[in-house]
Amino acid sequence: MKKYDVIVVGAGVSGLLAALTLSKHGKKVLVLEKGEHLGGNCNSYVVDGYQVDTGAHAITHLIEGPLPRLMDNYFDFLPVFEDYGYYYVRTENGLTKVPSNLKDFVTFDVLPRKDRLILSQTLTKALTLSSFGIDLSDQSVYDFLPKNLCKDTYDFVDTISGFLSGKSMKDTSAQRVLSGSSFVRDSITQEQFDAMIGKFEHKKRQSTESILSSILPYHLHASLQARVDKVAQPFTSLERLATNKVNYSQGYPRKGLKALLNAILYSFPDTVEIKSECEVTGILVESEKVYGVEADDIYLADLIIYTGFATDLPELIKDLPQAYIEELKGIVHTKSLTIWLGLKEELPEFKYTGSEIWFKDFAYWAMPISNYDPSLAPKDKQLVGFSFVIDSEQTEEHELKKAYDTIFRALPNIEKYIDMQHEQVMIPEKAAVTINGKFADIRTPVKNLYIAGTDTDRRSMGITRASYSIIELLKILNEDGNLH
Secondary structure (H helix, E strand, O other): OEEEOEEEEOOEHHHHHHHHHHHHOOOOEEEEOOOOOOEOOOOEEEEOOEEEEOOOOOEOOOOOOHHHHHHHHHOOOOOOEEEOOEEEEEEOOEEEEOOOOHHHHHHOOOOOHHHHHHHHHHHHHHHHHHHOOOOOOOOEHHHHOOOOOOHHHHHHHHHHHHHHHOOOOOOOEHHHHHHHOOOOOOOOOHHHHHHHHOOOOOOOOOOOOOOHHHOOOEOOEOOHHHHHHOOOOOOOOOOHHHHOOOOOOOEEEOOOHHHHHHHHHHOOOOOEEEEOOOOOOEEEEEOOEEEEEEOOOEEEEOOEEEOOOHHHHHHOOOOOOHHHHHHHHOOOOOEEEEEEEEEOOOOHHHOOOEEEEEOOOOOEEEEOHHHOOHHHOOOOOEEEEEEEEEOOOOOHHHHHHHHHHHHHHHOOOHHHHEEEEEEEEEOOOOOOOOOOOOOOOOEOOOEOEEEOOOOOOOOOOHHHHHHHHHHHHHHHHHHOOOOO
């Protein structure tokens, strides 16, 4: 039986970030992953010469956000982020930029003029209330809207809600839409980070600078750094009604998601050991305190970080309090489907960087990721990912057919150009941000057993939400005397 300072259960991005940060605080860490591959939903792999990601991703909050804070303090290697580009709406008439502020709504002719005016007034009301400290987390987007809008407008709002929370506008909070659209921003400055985790000797890199300096321009678009340099002063929330950009501080990693995964793995010190295809079947507890885990062997540690699904925790520990088990049952999951299409040539329909949404009938969010980096597709070809929120009550075959029908309706000419097709069904976050959905606390009823991951933090989504979770984990470990 080997003894470690920390055992991390799960090697998704949350588990790997937990292992990296704790190892840089001097801990000897063991990571146990039941699957063959590391990274979870932060990975890439090759299909017929095309490098697909595990779902379509935009990396958000790259200025004063959680991921750059972790990168600045713990990474030895930094990925390069391309400027994300723009968000578009696709209709039968082509592409239109998604409105970011009140001025944009005026010219957003995808929706009727009357509805645009009503949405602008509703947005102003919501942001004003939020700016004065009123929490809108318990008020649904649907309840916030007037009931005299046309079907297209409701479908548009429902689609935005779905891609921000995984659920419909009746289950999505108004606060989630404000934060997901960059009107409300949760920054983490270095000073705030230092205050949360206590004294920590930051590693100084010789050959790399800050995360902002690693965001480089690409020949198809202006760099994020150039846009950042134009910001002379911070804007208040209300000022963003006129100035906001939905794509503020967003990027996509050059060479795909695997570049971010590799940056984490290459930054590990020798004090981290990783075992894949090693499923944890039990978490060992004595006198209400953890002392190890059971997997292919017994591994001992006085500190356990669990980064699997919080809803699965009762299967690993006997005699958890019933009230705690019931709380975990309130966590809501959402399924997504991503269809990757490799195209025989670069199509004019995808001559942009960024992403597009189709909001009629079965909505999708699509990204032509080879536009950021041509090496992700064979020469002169193109790679596009289409993501859908799917109905867990229906069969995957039913949802897959419906998804392909939607793609071919939105893009009637695309079928004859398909060179490769690949489907992924996954749970993009371990908890959906809904009105009544629950999230797990990082602390558990068992001493020195902590949970980290996208089911412990409501902010943002995907990799950014995982990063928020890890910073909260570090803060709590510091408060409990388990970090340094």
